[in-house]
Amino acid sequence: MAVTQNAGSATAINTRKIVVAGVLGAIAIVLGVTQWGFIPVPNVSGRATIMHVPVILGGVLEGPIVGMLVGLIFGVFSMLQDTTGLFTNPLVSVLPRIVIGLTSWLTFRSLVKINIDLAAAASGVVGTLTNTILVVGMLIVLGLLPWAAVPTLVPQVIAEAIIAAILTVVVVRGVSLVRSGRTTASDVTPRDKSSF
Amino acid sequence: MAIEFSRDITFGQYLDLGSPVHRRDPRMKILAVGILMFATIIARSFSAVLVLYLCAALIQWRSTIPLSYTLRGMRLLVTTLLIIFVFQVLFFPNPSNALWQWWILSISWDGLSLGILIILRVVLLYYWTSTLMFTTALMDLADGMEIMLDPLKRLRVPVNEVVMTFVIALKFVPLLVAELERLIKARTARGERFDKGNLMERGRKIGSVLVPLFVNALARAEVLTTAMNARCYRGGQGRTKRRVLSWRTPDTVMLLIALAFAVLSFALGRMALL
Numbered sequence: 001m002a003v004t005q006n007a008g009s010a011t012a013i014n015t016r017k018i019v020v021a022g023v024l025g026a027i028a029i030v031l032g033v034t035q036w037g038f039i040p041v042p043n044v045s046g047r048a049t050i051m052h053v054p055v056i057l058g059g060v061l062e063g064p065i066v067g068m069l070v071g072l073i074f075g076v077f078s079m080l081q082d083t084t085g086l087f088t089n090p091l092v093s094v095l096p097r098i099v100i101g102l103t104s105w106l107t108f109r110s111l112v113k114i115n116i117d118l119a120a121a122a123s124g125v126v127g128t129l130t131n132t133i134l135v136v137g138m139l140i141v142l143g144l145l146p147w148a149a150v151p152t153l154v155p156q157v158i159a160e161a162i163i164a165a166i167l168t169v170v171v172v173r174g175v176s177l178v179r180s181g182r183t184t185a186s187d188v189t190p191r192d193k194s195s196f
Numbered sequence: 197m198a199i200e201f202s203r204d205i206t207f208g209q210y211l212d213l214g215s216p217v218h219r220r221d222p223r224m225k226i227l228a229v230g231i232l233m234f235a236t237i238i239a240r241s242f243s244a245v246l247v248l249y250l251c252a253a254l255i256q257w258r259s260t261i262p263l264s265y266t267l268r269g270m271r272l273l274v275t276t277l278l279i280i281f282v283f284q285v286l287f288f289p290n291p292s293n294a295l296w297q298w299w300i301l302s303i304s305w306d307g308l309s310l311g312i313l314i315i316l317r318v319v320l321l322y323y324w325t326s327t328l329m330f331t332t333a334l335m336d337l338a339d340g341m342e343i344m345l346d347p348l349k350r351l352r353v354p355v356n357e358v359v360m361t362f363v364i365a366l367k368f369v370p371l372l373v374a375e376l377e378r379l380i381k382a383r384t385a386r387g388e389r390f391d392k393g394n395l396m397e398r399g400r401k402i403g404s405v406l407v408p409l410f411v412n413a414l415a416r417a418e419v420l421t422t423a424m425n426a427r428c429y430r431g432g433q434g435r436t437k438r439r440v441l442s443w444r445t446p447d448t449v450m451l452l453i454a455l456a457f458a459v460l461s462f463a464l465g466r467m468a469l470l
Binding site (some may be wrong): 016018023027034035088159162167170174 | 205207208237272275276279318321322325354357358360361362363364365366367368369371372373376380395396398399400402403404406407408409410411413414415416417418420421424425429430431
């Protein structure tokens with residue numbers, strides 16, 4: 001079994017999607033509350049985040065509805081747990097995060113035919129860029145952040161994109177390995193030919 | 197790096213203490229928290245924030261939640277708060293009364309007071325949401341949210357489904373915190389250092405914890421889906437409630453008190469600015 005875009009149409013909502021979105025949203029919250037989802041980076045915010053990775057994975061593994069629901073949870077959580085005063089506006093904190101689920105799903109779906117690892121890595125990068133560009137863009141549009149602050153964010157964005165790409169690849173591999181029912185990778189067939 | 201999370205993570209827990217605050221209608225509590233959060237966000241002076249702290253003290257007293265429990269959840273915030281404070285102080289633009297200055301960095305009274313104000317507001321914002329969840333059972337919160345978001349159903353937004361997703365997420369938080377802690381301990385016991393290495397290595401190390409976390413979480417999701425389907429869950433349509441919410445006089449009174457604090461804070465903030 002290849003990585004499942006699960007049964008039923010991509011846009012219909014069902015019990016399974018609700019539950020999976022809830023669980024992935026919980027992971028995003030857990031990464032936030034334990035502060036485990038942050039990696040120190042030398043710039044203004046001082047840290048790169050991986051909290052958006054569950055949103056990307058929601059989009060990649062389960063389709064746009066789950067991705068958007070996880071994004072909604074992540075967004076609302078970051079709004080409620082705001083420590084900078086910048087994210088109290090839902091246009092900054094919630095809306096961009098919903099879009100992450102959509103763009104990472106689109107990226108994955110369009111590239112998965114070529115190579116699954118490539119697709120996963122690309123959706124990690126695209127998801128991260130969606131997050132950063134939309135959030136920072138919103139902040140600039142609303143006048144909460146000056147243009148001059150943008151260059152200081154570059155190292156953070158690069159770090160986040162790299163880590164998100166790695167994590168998306170390893171988790172997609174791991175999940176599809178388990179879903180394929182095998183517990184170990186095959187020794188004989190090349191990776192590209194294997195079922196996951 | 198902290199490994200012992202589960203003792204300190206109080207996010208989303210419900211403490212069944214049966215206090216006057218616990219007994220109030222969830223809709224009232226959501227509304228009141230909304231008002232107080234808005235007041236906190238727009239509070240720009242010490243007096244305005246102080247009034248809201250008085251309100252918080254009143255709620256803390258009436259809710260009978262131990263103060264130590266409330267503070268425990270904030271322990272993990274301390275590092276973040278310190279980083280924000282340092283940056284707020286050092287990068288304060290054009291300080292008029294600088295104590296120390298070098299290039300664009302400075303320490304000034306303006307910067308210090310702004311830093312303290314921001315920290316006070318962050319703690320307060322954190323307090324409102326965490327107290328709402330300490331004092332309100334998750335299902336009550338969900339029912340309250342669903343009723344309040346009812347108008348969105350006309351726009352064909354699946355309100356019940358979205359609220360259910362949030363409920364599941366909050367229910368899973370303590371479970372997954374314990375699981376994450378277990379996984380990290382298992383890796384650490386095998387000699388992994390999560391605070392070492394360059395970006396690629398760190399990504400790989402975090403991946404080694406996230407893969408089992410995701411795989412286990414998704415497996416739990418399958419089980420829960422089966423359980424819900426077996427009980428014929430099919431969204432909000434035609435669903436009835438076992439407990440019906442009722443709005444009483446004390447709810448109105450409490451909401452008005454919260455509103456009064458918010459207005460007073462707003463007024464004081466305005467006076468301070470003039």
